[in-house]
Amino acid sequence: MNIFLRELKANLKSLLIWGVIVILFVSEGFAEFSAFAGNPEMLAILDQMPPALLAAFNLDAFNLTTIAGFLGVMFIYFALLLSISAVMWGSDIISKEERDKTVEFSLTLPIPRGRLVTVKTLVATVNCIGLLIITWGVSLANAAKYQPDSQFYSFLSLCMLALFILQMIFLAVGIFLGCAVKHYKRSNSVAVSLLLGTYFLSIVSGLDKDLGFLKYFSPFTYFDPAMLLHESRIDITFVWLSAGIIAVCMFGAYVTYSKRDMYI
Amino acid sequence: MSIIEVDNLTKYYGKARGIIDISFSVDEGEIFGFVGPNGAGKSTTIRLFCSLIYPSGGTAKILGKDCFKHGPEIRREIGYLPSEVFYYDRMKVIDLLKYSASFYGKDCTKRLYELAEIMDLDLKRRIDDLSYGNKKKVGIVQGLLHQPELILLDEPTAGLDPLMQRNFFKLIREENEERGATVFFSSHILGEVQRMCGRVAIIKEGRIVKIEDMKTLQKDNYKKIRVTADDVDEKRFDVDGVRNLEKDNGAVSFFYVGDINVIMRIISEKEVSDVTIEEPTLEEIFMHYYE
16 A cells, blocks of 8 residues: 555656646647537538548548547547557556666565556556546536537547557556566667557558458557447457457566566 | 575676675674675675575575565565665655555554664655765665664665764664674675674675685784884895785885794894784785785
């Protein structure tokens, strides 16, 4: 409990900074939407654009002049923001002890290393949930003035569930890298590169049917906002795949961290 | 009973040498010195005891338990003072010490305040506002507040002013004599090891070159002899067992090892005005092993 509270306090500032980023980003997004809302001319302009371009920005599956359609387009940006924060929290919460050289204190206390990983994972999870709630709240507050229908609300809830799973995947990846990478300086950069890599993979996988198999390698394609909106469901295959990735990462984190030399 | 038992302990960092085939044991209630220059492997050995790093070979037992299998249990009985202390910067000293105390499953509050008093530590300040020496004081209090059975000191006096060094050594002596704590004292400052330790191991490039009682080490070693006389001829003293023969200011000084009667006869052959015979300091013995 003592570790939990100390870590929570130490990570509060980071949560607040990410919170402000998300609030600014979402509010800015909705400000843009006010230009599209119920505007048929906008649709005409979009119709003239090349289909590949529309597909790249996910504009083909959604009617941008409705609030739900707008949210569908915004989904990937929410996903990116929340995933980056999650992967960085994961890797940082482990590796910072080596960076700040506090391992010589924290790991000479009479607790197993595994317990430290567990507690730190819990704290990072709390941070992720906090940021998700902020995202949810700001979205609700900004959407309210467009008097959205119940379909929007259930779509928003599904989006948040999908975002939460994405956060957990990248948090587990981050924790694993923080635990497994011997040089703390590398774990953060590897984590973010990996995340951006899978993001580009998600774009590439959408460009050509033959590259469709790539979507299994990119969590960003696991939850298609078009399916969330039009079919109101999450593809259960990818929920299992996500759970598998999380389990493997956490198992790897415990095993490597318990047996490796600390970098002092 | 042996508190520390080390058997052929070896650690390589990739290809770089840490320590090689180190074996020794430290008995309960001892103050054991571990002497060597920077990079000889002192910190590596202590970090292995704390299972911060894992060995490439050999075993280390503390209180009869394997360091690498029973890490958490062993660390409960260890007080570790690293050569440089790093704590969570944004915490207050008192919060950090209470945090540390909370892991030992007993009430350490009284001892915490006593130690802070002895080390003249300001508990209300934030860690990142502290000087190097003051951080070290926090380290001392944190390392001792749970009254550990084994105290591991890694170059403990660096950064402490002479007054605090004196308090610190007094404190360690009390821990040892009154509470019976065993002390493993690593240092390259030989004067303090000589003052504190009963036995000492000398480590050189990752290997132990000598483990000996401090007294035996000094006795069986060179004597430092200085002879003052009018018109002294240093060639007279150039016999077997004499080294570092020097003449300065009407006096001859040298190190001597061998039968003391032989050298006494040579000294008394002619009139002398003064003779001093000293046991060598640990420093001089140490230099001998490092030549």
